[in-house]
Amino acid sequence: MKKYLVIIILFLCPNFMIAQCNNWSPFQLVKDTFPNPIFGNYLTPECDKLSRPYVYVAAKDGGIKVYDISLPGNMILATTISTSLFGNVDAINIIQDSVYLYVTLGDIWNTNEEAGLAIVDVSNPLSPVVLDYYLHPLAPGGAAAVAIKNNYAYVAAMGNGLIIFDIGNKTNITFKSMLSLANNFPHTNTLGDTISKYNARGIALKDSLAYICYDRGGLRIVNVSDVNNPVQTNQYCFDSLINKATAYNNIVIHNNLAFVTIDYYGLEILDITNPQNINQLSWWHPSGWAPATNDYLVWANSDGHANEIIFDSLCYRVYITAGRSDVVSISVVDSLNPATCETYGSITDAYGTWGLDYYDNNVYAAYIWSPFFLRIQTIQAYVRFKLRCVTHQQQMKYSNKIHCLYFLILTMENFIFRQTKFSKTEI
Numbered sequence: 306m307k308k309y310l311v312i313i314i315l316f317l318c319p320n321f322m323i324a325q326c327n328n329w330s331p332f333q334l335v336k337d338t339f340p341n342p343i344f345g346n347y348l349t350p351e352c353d354k355l356s357r358p359y360v361y362v363a364a365k366d367g368g369i370k371v372y373d374i375s376l377p378g379n380m381i382l383a384t385t386i387s388t389s390l391f392g393n394v395d396a397i398n399i400i401q402d403s404v405y406l407y408v409t410l411g412d413i414w415n416t417n418e419e420a421g422l423a424i425v426d427v428s429n430p431l432s433p434v435v436l437d438y439y440l441h442p443l444a445p446g447g448a449a450a451v452a453i454k455n456n457y458a459y460v461a462a463m464g465n466g467l468i469i470f471d472i473g474n475k476t477n478i479t480f481k482s483m484l485s486l487a488n489n490f491p492h493t494n495t496l497g498d499t500i501s502k503y504n505a506r507g508i509a510l511k512d513s514l515a516y517i518c519y520d521r522g523g524l525r526i527v528n529v530s531d532v533n534n535p536v537q538t539n540q541y542c543f544d545s546l547i548n549k550a551t552a553y554n555n556i557v558i559h560n561n562l563a564f565v566t567i568d569y570y571g572l573e574i575l576d577i578t579n580p581q582n583i584n585q586l587s588w589w590h591p592s593g594w595a596p597a598t599n600d601y602l603v604w605a606n607s608d609g610h611a612n613e614i615i616f617d618s619l620c621y622r623v624y625i626t627a628g629r630s631d632v633v634s635i636s637v638v639d640s641l642n643p644a645t646c647e648t649y650g651s652i653t654d655a656y657g658t659w660g661l662d663y664y665d666n667n668v669y670a671a672y673i674w675s676p677f678f679l680r681i682q683t684i685q686a687y688v689r690f691k692l693r694c695v696t697h698q699q700q701m702k703y704s705n706k707i708h709c710l711y712f713l714i715l716t717m718e719n720f721i722f723r724q725t726k727f728s729k730t731e732i
Contacts, residue, residue, distance in 0.1 A: 349613070349660030350669040351399040351406070359383065359430040360669065361406055363396040363660075369408060371430055383431055391423040391438035395447065398660070402453050404428045405475060410440060411447030413463055413504075420448040420462040424475050439478040441468060449506045450555070452515070457481070457532055459515050461505035467517060469532050484527060484535045491523050491542035492551070507555030507613075509563070514538070514580055516563060518553035524565060526580050541583045543573060549597040550604050557616045557623065562586070562640055564623050566611035569595040569604050572625065574640050589635055589643040593652070608652045609633070615663040622646060624668050626658035632670045 347370070353359040358375035369386035388394060391410060395418060398409040410421035421440035427433045444465040452459045456473035466486040471479040488503045498521075505525075507518035513530035523542030529535045542551065552568035563575040563583075571590035575583050593608035610628030617624060621638045631650020635643050650658070661670040 347671050348396075349398045350662050350671050351401050352662050352664040352667065352669055353427070353430065354401045354664060355404070356665065357430060359427075361399050361401070361427070361430075362671070363399045363408060365395045365397070365412075367396075369396050369399070369406070369425065369433070371427075371433060384433065386425060386433055386435065390435040392421065392440050394418040394421065394440065396423075397447060398450050400451060400453065401427070405436075406433070407451050407453055407458055407472075409448035409451050409460060410438065411445075413447035413449050416445040416464075418445070418447055420444040420446060420460065420465055420468060422448065422451060422458055422460055422470055422472075422478060424472060424478065426475070436475045437478045439470060439480065441465070441480065441483070444468060444483065446504075449504070450508050452508045452510045454510050457529075459508055459510060459529065461508040461517060463504040463506070464500060466505050466519075467508075467515060467527060467529075467535060469529065469535060471532070481532045482535055484537070486517070486519055486522060486525055486537065488522060490540050491547050492521070494548040506553070507566075509556045509558045511558050511577070516556050516558065516577070518556050518565065520553055521551045522553070523551065524553050524556070524563075524575075524583075526583075539581050539583065541575070543567065543570070543585065543588070545597045546570060548599075550599055550601075554612050555614050557614050559616045559618065562637075564614055564616060564637065566614050566625055568610050568612070569607035570597060570611075571609070572611055572614075572623070572635065572643065574637065574643060586640050587643055589645075591630075591645060610657070612659060613661045615661060615668070617663055619666070624661060624663055626661045626670055628657035629654075631658050631672075632661070632668065634668075 347362050347364050349363040351361045358373060360372045360374055362370040364370050366388060368388045371383045373381040373383045394410045395412045396408050396410065397413055400407050404427055406425040406427055408423040408425060410423055411418040419440040419442060421438060423438035424436045425433050426436050444462055446463040446465060448460045448462045450461040456471060458470040458472045460468040462468045465483060467484045469481040471481050488500060502521040504520040505517050506520055509516045513528055515527045515529050517525045517527060519525045523540055525537055526539040527535050528538050554566045554568055556563055556565045561576060561578040563577045565573045565575060567573060571588060571594055573588055574586045576586050577583055595603050595607035598604055609630035612626045614623055614625045623635050623637055625633050627633045629652045630648065633645060634647040636646045637643050658670045658672055661668060
């Protein structure tokens with residue numbers, strides 16, 4: 306089934322002190338317009354990390370779109386990288402390192418396409434060049450995410466587990482190893498269990514370890530110090546989810562904290578100081594999100610489904626795409642008590658978010674139609690709203706405009722009340 310989405314940019318968080326939000330007023334709508342365009346097939350956005358005015362979008366069977374965002378309020382399609390340049394398989398996820406895009410390949414909603422990786426040179430974003438691509442012949446089911454470290458790419462390859470590629474030579478991707486992950490953890494009640502529920506969806510690296518979100522299989526820790534022989538060394542699952550519907554989706558690591566999205570069950574903050582003894586510090590689960598369940602209808606009708614996640618070290622927040630709850634900003638200044646600081650979107654419509662990116666105080670999020678509700682054929686919006694945050698240290702007022710890439714455009718203007726004296730929070 307195709308996923309249809311739009312992209313938004315949230316202009317957030319000017320240079321202010323890191324502080325835990327203790328109150329947050331709702332977004333105040335200023336302006337909106339709703340014409341009737343045709344949706345695109347967009348999944349994951351990646352803002353250019355060299356501060357050039359471009360956004361790259363993994364557009365599934367539409368290849369890779371390159372958008373020029375240099376004109377305020379506009380998003381112009383500059384060029385498209387066709388799937389014919391990387392084996393006629395879907396483009397699923399993108400990350401950028403230097404002038405290179407690393408694109409995960411293969412449809413993750415079925416097993417018709419092999420998992421793989423493409424490297425694209427964007428030295429000139431208007432003339433991108435596919436340097437090489439690799440599709441693993443024994444890995445059907447696509448690749449959901451990739452992490453890069455030194456000369457290696459670590460690919461979360463859905464039901465195939467972890468695939469490691471040597472990318473030292475950008476024009477010649479070399480397969481190093483593949484580690485299949487066992488499906489016998491964490492559940493003892495396997496009635497109705499299927500192999501299709503165990504998928505490597507998210508990955509983060511720290512030191513010599515890869516932390517892999519393995520969907521129903523919880524969080525897996527893999528030692529990758531020997532890229533030719535990766536070895537799983539530990540595994541973890543929230544106790545409340547054992548023998549319940551479980552979906553570990555994505556992970557981001559900051560220092561010794563891991564922030565993990567677990568779909569309808571929210572967000573976990575884990576202490577990974579000792580990777581062999583992972584401890585949960587806190588759990589974020591808003592009212593209206595489903596309880597631990599095995600009832601598909603309860604899970605499907607949750608107010609939110611936490612998926613992709615980004616850590617913002619300036620504001621000390623994480624941003625998540627949350628399905629029907631769209632985009633959520635969570636303060637993690639106090640890792641024992643994460644607090645919802647801002648949200649955007651409505652749970653009453655029939656579309657939600659999938660992928661996101663963060664760069665230079667901007668959050669980019671991609672919208673899809675929700676699979677749980679009737680599709681709406683006409684939803685293009687320009688929305689302008691205001692928001693206000695009250696922190697421990699100072700009160701801030703924002704006038705925000707959020708710009709929806711391609712269809713939904715929202716912008717924010719930031720205003721900070723000046724104070725002559727204030728105390729600084731130490732992190």
